[in-house]
Amino acid sequence: MRIEGELSIYRAAELKAELLAAIKPKATLEVDLSGVTELDSAGVQVLMLAKRAARDLGGELKLSAHSPAVVEVFELLDLAAHFGDALLVPSA
Numbered sequence: 001m002r003i004e005g006e007l008s009i010y011r012a013a014e015l016k017a018e019l020l021a022a023i024k025p026k027a028t029l030e031v032d033l034s035g036v037t038e039l040d041s042a043g044v045q046v047l048m049l050a051k052r053a054a055r056d057l058g059g060e061l062k063l064s065a066h067s068p069a070v071v072e073v074f075e076l077l078d079l080a081a082h083f084g085d086a087l088l089v090p091s092a
Contacts, residue, residue, distance in 0.1 A: 001018070001029060001032065002032040003032070004035035006036075006043075007038065007039045007040075008040040008042060009041075009043075012042040015043070019031070019046065020049075020050065020053055023053050025057040026058040026059050027060075028054075029061050029062070030062045030063075031047075031061065031063050031064065032064050033063055034066070035067065037067070037069055039069050044073065044079065051083065061083075063083050
C-alpha cells in the first residue's frame with residue numbers, strides 16, 4: 001500500500017479506514033510512505049493504530065520509503081523504535 005499526499009488530520013478518517021481494510025490476519029502489510037508530503041499527530045496516531053491492529057491479528061505493519069516529512073516527524077518524536085525502523089532512510 002502506498003500513501004500519497006498529506007497524512008494529517010484532514011485525511012485521518014479516510015486513511016484509517018483504508019489501512020484497517022488492508023490489514024489481513026497473520027499477514028504483513030507494507031506501507032510505502034515515499035509520497036507523504038505532511039505528517040501530523042493525527043497521522044502518527046493512524047499509523048500507530050494500524051500497527052496495533054496488525055499485531056492483534058497476528059500480523060505485522062512495515063513502513064518503507066520514508067519521505068523527508070515522515071523522517072522529520074519520526075526523529076522529532078523518536079518513533080523509529082516504536083515502528084521497528086532500525087534506520088530511517090528518506091526516499092530519493
